[in-house]
Amino acid sequence: MTFFKYAAYRLVTMLLTLLVVSVLIFVIINLPPGDYLSNQIAELRATGQAEGVAKAEFLRKEYALDQPIWRQYLVWMGFAPGPNGYSGLLQGNLGWSFYNDEPVADVVGGKLWLTVLVNVAAVIFIYAVSLPLGVIAAARSKTWADYLTTFIGYLGLATPNFLLALILYYYGRKYIGLPIGGLMDPSFEGEPMSLAKIWSVLVHLIVPTFVIGTAGTAAMMQRLRANMLDELEKPYVETAIAKGMSPSRMLTKYPLRMAFNPFVADIGNLLPSMVSGSVIISVVMSLPTIGPDLLDALRTQDQFLAGFVLLFVAFLTLVGTMISDLLLVMLDPRIKFAGRRS
Amino acid sequence: MSPLLSVHNLRIGFGKAPDVVQDVSFSVQRGETLALVGESGSGKTITCRSVLRILPRAAQIRGGQILFGPEQTDLLTLPERQMRDVRGNQVSMIFQEPMRSLSPLHRIGNQVGEVLKLHENVSADEACKRVLAAFEQVGFADPERAFRAYPFEMSGGMRQRAMIAMAMVARPQLLIADEPTTALDVTTQAQVLGLIKDLQRETGMGLILVTHDLGVVANMAESVVVMRKGRVMEAGPAGPILTDPAHGYTRKLLAAAPTIPKDIEPAPPLPQEDLILEMKDVSKTFTMKSRGWQAPQLVKACQQVNLKLPRGKTVAIVGESGSGKTTAARIAMAAETADAGAEIWFRPQKGAAPVAVHDMNSAQRVAFQRQVQMVFQDPYSSLSPRMRIRQALTEPLEIHGIGTWAERRDKAEEMLRLVGLNPGMLNRYPHAFSGGQRQRLSIARALTLDPVLLVCDEPTSALDVSVQEQVLELLEEIRDEAGLSYLFISHDLAVVARLADEVAVMRQGYIVEQAPPATLFNNPRHPYTRALIAAQPKPDIRRPIDLLEVSRGAGAPRDWPEPFGFDGDDPPALREIEPGHKVRHHA
Numbered sequence: 001m002t003f004f005k006y007a008a009y010r011l012v013t014m015l016l017t018l019l020v021v022s023v024l025i026f027v028i029i030n031l032p033p034g035d036y037l038s039n040q041i042a043e044l045r046a047t048g049q050a051e052g053v054a055k056a057e058f059l060r061k062e063y064a065l066d067q068p069i070w071r072q073y074l075v076w077m078g079f080a081p082g083p084n085g086y087s088g089l090l091q092g093n094l095g096w097s098f099y100n101d102e103p104v105a106d107v108v109g110g111k112l113w114l115t116v117l118v119n120v121a122a123v124i125f126i127y128a129v130s131l132p133l134g135v136i137a138a139a140r141s142k143t144w145a146d147y148l149t150t151f152i153g154y155l156g157l158a159t160p161n162f163l164l165a166l167i168l169y170y171y172g173r174k175y176i177g178l179p180i181g182g183l184m185d186p187s188f189e190g191e192p193m194s195l196a197k198i199w200s201v202l203v204h205l206i207v208p209t210f211v212i213g214t215a216g217t218a219a220m221m222q223r224l225r226a227n228m229l230d231e232l233e234k235p236y237v238e239t240a241i242a243k244g245m246s247p248s249r250m251l252t253k254y255p256l257r258m259a260f261n262p263f264v265a266d267i268g269n270l271l272p273s274m275v276s277g278s279v280i281i282s283v284v285m286s287l288p289t290i291g292p293d294l295l296d297a298l299r300t301q302d303q304f305l306a307g308f309v310l311l312f313v314a315f316l317t318l319v320g321t322m323i324s325d326l327l328l329v330m331l332d333p334r335i336k337f338a339g340r341r342s
Numbered sequence: 343m344s345p346l347l348s349v350h351n352l353r354i355g356f357g358k359a360p361d362v363v364q365d366v367s368f369s370v371q372r373g374e375t376l377a378l379v380g381e382s383g384s385g386k387t388i389t390c391r392s393v394l395r396i397l398p399r400a401a402q403i404r405g406g407q408i409l410f411g412p413e414q415t416d417l418l419t420l421p422e423r424q425m426r427d428v429r430g431n432q433v434s435m436i437f438q439e440p441m442r443s444l445s446p447l448h449r450i451g452n453q454v455g456e457v458l459k460l461h462e463n464v465s466a467d468e469a470c471k472r473v474l475a476a477f478e479q480v481g482f483a484d485p486e487r488a489f490r491a492y493p494f495e496m497s498g499g500m501r502q503r504a505m506i507a508m509a510m511v512a513r514p515q516l517l518i519a520d521e522p523t524t525a526l527d528v529t530t531q532a533q534v535l536g537l538i539k540d541l542q543r544e545t546g547m548g549l550i551l552v553t554h555d556l557g558v559v560a561n562m563a564e565s566v567v568v569m570r571k572g573r574v575m576e577a578g579p580a581g582p583i584l585t586d587p588a589h590g591y592t593r594k595l596l597a598a599a600p601t602i603p604k605d606i607e608p609a610p611p612l613p614q615e616d617l618i619l620e621m622k623d624v625s626k627t628f629t630m631k632s633r634g635w636q637a638p639q640l641v642k643a644c645q646q647v648n649l650k651l652p653r654g655k656t657v658a659i660v661g662e663s664g665s666g667k668t669t670a671a672r673i674a675m676a677a678e679t680a681d682a683g684a685e686i687w688f689r690p691q692k693g694a695a696p697v698a699v700h701d702m703n704s705a706q707r708v709a710f711q712r713q714v715q716m717v718f719q720d721p722y723s724s725l726s727p728r729m730r731i732r733q734a735l736t737e738p739l740e741i742h743g744i745g746t747w748a749e750r751r752d753k754a755e756e757m758l759r760l761v762g763l764n765p766g767m768l769n770r771y772p773h774a775f776s777g778g779q780r781q782r783l784s785i786a787r788a789l790t791l792d793p794v795l796l797v798c799d800e801p802t803s804a805l806d807v808s809v810q811e812q813v814l815e816l817l818e819e820i821r822d823e824a825g826l827s828y829l830f831i832s833h834d835l836a837v838v839a840r841l842a843d844e845v846a847v848m849r850q851g852y853i854v855e856q857a858p859p860a861t862l863f864n865n866p867r868h869p870y871t872r873a874l875i876a877a878q879p880k881p882d883i884r885r886p887i888d889l890l891e892v893s894r895g896a897g898a899p900r901d902w903p904e905p906f907g908f909d910g911d912d913p914p915a916l917r918e919i920e921p922g923h924k925v926r927h928h929a
Binding site for chain 2 (some may be wrong): 075234235239240241242245255258332334
């Protein structure tokens with residue numbers, strides 16, 4: 001089986017997993033009794049607002065909420081025709097956000113790619129920082145270099161992120177003139193893409209990347225350090241030294257390659273924890289990401305919005321795992337993709 | 343002329359603890375082989391590693407000199423950068439575990455060629471040519487393929503050859519080999535030792551050989567340094583030390599060295615009635631997973647095995663890795679199902695109706711599992727580190743619902759006494775025991791259910807030589823006292839010699855020769871049996887390994903001389919040539 005065949009096979013399993021995940025998400029969101037609309041209708045009735053009730057009833061019909069739950073799922077996904085024919089996720093209709101009273105697509109719209117952008121930037125930051133620090137900490141374990149890197153790492157882990165955000169904004173503004181809040185200058189919002197807009201986004205990204213990244217860096221660094229320490233005990237390291245290799249060359253060629261596997265395998269796990277973990281920071285730094293929307297949606301049982309965001313996070317996770325699986329196959333000749341078939 | 347390497351008053355220690363290497367001195371001439379001999383913990387490994395200064399980080403060199411080469415450079419004070427030029431270039435090293443001493447993620451050619459890249463200013467082409475030449479020198483049939491291979495695609499012997507090629511490719515003046523053959527099969531060991539010897543003759547390099555095996559010493563070394571607990575006990579030329587040791591410790595080591603006894607009492611062939619276990623036409627074929635369009639590969643682990651084990655006796659299956667001996671044992675104890683057509687009969691008591699092991703219902707299986715127990719190879723991993731000894735010993739009783747809590751505890755105490763341990767140890771965890779004690783514990787655990795048949799899978803191969811002896815004695819005692827029957831699996835003819843009533847030698851899934859030990863060792867007929875016996879290193883410099891004999895029998899079946907050779911799946915029959923002595927050969 002060639003690599004490409006394995007990649008295709010992996011893609012198919014990913015889509016199947018996504019399908020199963022969508023069922024789970026839908027079921028779990030609908031587990032609490034009632035839904036957004038029935039709650040609202042009850043409230044409107046109590047306060048005697050008849051025209052509101054009519055609208056809510058209309059929405060219930062429109063989004064098939066009066067149907068049994070399995071049918072609701074099929075309509076939501078676009079597997080079965082709703083009141084307006086096939087019009088679900090598959091057809092590109094993300095549903096209606098009752099809480100925001102506008103289509104889900106409009107709520108999440110531009111935020112999706114900004115979320116991805118912020119998180120990918122944070123992941124890159126985590127990897128770029130923890131890789132050298134972890135290697136240094138392992139190679140010089142139990143010396144001041146190890147203690148210093150570990151200290152910095154734990155400082156990042158222990159400092160409340162929003163506090164770090166405020167501090168960085170303050171000093172960033174004061175000394176280098178970094179912008180505060182948001183992910184781009186307000187004048188660019190809704191504007192078409194341009195070099196100036198990209199530049200603005202990049203400058204705005206600096207502080208959020210740093211703040212979200214520091215939390216993950218400490219854990220990742222310690223993990224790499226532990227892996228490296230394990231690998232440094234292995235006999236092949238001794239073989240390499242006995243050949244007359246210099247320490248830096250030996251470290252990067254042999255143990256680092258081996259310690260890299262768990263590192264790569266973590267890509268998939270990092271993404272979801274950052275989407276759900278960065279809610280507070282998003283609020284504090286007024287980042288237009290979907291984290292806060294997810295929180296609101298879950299609180300108010302705004303099921304289509306919550307469902308879509310959760311599905312999107314699941315999608316990111318699965319893509320991350322797939323990428324790490326494919327990278328592992330490329331990095332480690334011992335992993336045979338054929339063996340994974342049955 | 344000054345020696346190639348001389349070590350003077352070397353002292354090494356850890357932290358604040360006393361020295362683990364005390365005042366060690368020795369020297370090696372060009373072209374000479376020096377053996378550093380000792381048991382585990384003797385400091386021999388750390389001494390040889392200090393020459394290249396690859397020590398654990400906590401180790402400190404506390405004194406002494408290591409002078410090397412014509413300039414008598416002190417390797418202990420040489421700056422790290424210059425030390426790197428010595429390593430791999432002038433002094434190189436071979437390690438014990440070929441399985442783990444090569445990086446699993448890099449191709450062999452890359453790892454070997456790296457030595458040249460580091461030390462000599464050679465072009466990639468030139469480096470590749472020299473690596474291929476080195477591969478040919480160490481006996482790779484297809485050097486190009488070895489160059490492209492990853493370590494996991496090679497057998498242990500092949501990897502050790504690759505390691506040797508790596509150590510030799512820059513033509514060092516001194517080679518340090520740290521237990522280079524301990525992890526290898528005995529015929530492979532003989533060939534690798536022969537190879538090292540040949541290479542040394544060709545290049546005239548000095549060799550420091552670190553080993554625990556006096557048989558290896560006798561075959562390889564001109565001079566010997568015997569170490570114990572960090573001190574040199576005895577040093578000098580190999581001949582006198584091995585024939586007439588002056589120090590008591592050397593005498594003890596010599597006595598414990600496993601050898602195939604020359605004078606075993608010839609025993610009559612085993613009785614053929616009252617068989618506790620009978621295996622008829624047992625074969626096992628494993629199917630490897632197919633890769634893409636290729637057809638699934640069949641691996642024939644074990645072929646037409648017939649064994650009869652009389653009650654109260656011991657039958658041993660001997661073979662190297664991949665011979666199918668473990669598969670046969672697993673089938674005998676129903677841990678594996680044989681291919682269709684096999685019959686395995688088990689008679690728990692004399693005259694009892696035989697149980698068809700190949701076709702048991704679940705009630706029969708539970709009863710069978712009580713009566714047949716196993717002793718495993720590695721006492722370090724076969725006891726759970728989180729279970730107290732009491733739990734480990736009473737668990738089998740619990741599983742089968744036997745006895746009350748107090749009765750089980752009494753049984754556990756009785757078992758501990760039986761294997762020579764103090765019943766007061768019941769509440770300890772396995773880490774508090776030495777390797778030999780742990781193996782006693784696993785024997786005790788196997789005996790708690792009062793089995794009638796014990797399958798021993800290499801029960802001594804993970805232990806030190808002096809401890810091996812004690813465990814074998816224990817097994818012998820228990821067998822005779824309790825009237826047990828043993829099916830004994832081993833790769834080591836010397837271990838089997840004292841315990842077995844009959845020995846079956848297996849090679850590539852087939853039994854090639856089968857006889858009582860006296861007959862087998864005094865009159866081996868099959869070339870593979872002869873190779874196994876010849877390859878066993880003897881601690882006697884007048885009886886070196888006969889490499890020719892080894893190479894005649896250690897190859898593939900098609901290379902065996904007439905009338906033994908065969909191709910593929912068409913072996914000759916196992917024929918009786920005298921009462922109780924069967925050999926697989928063409929009539």
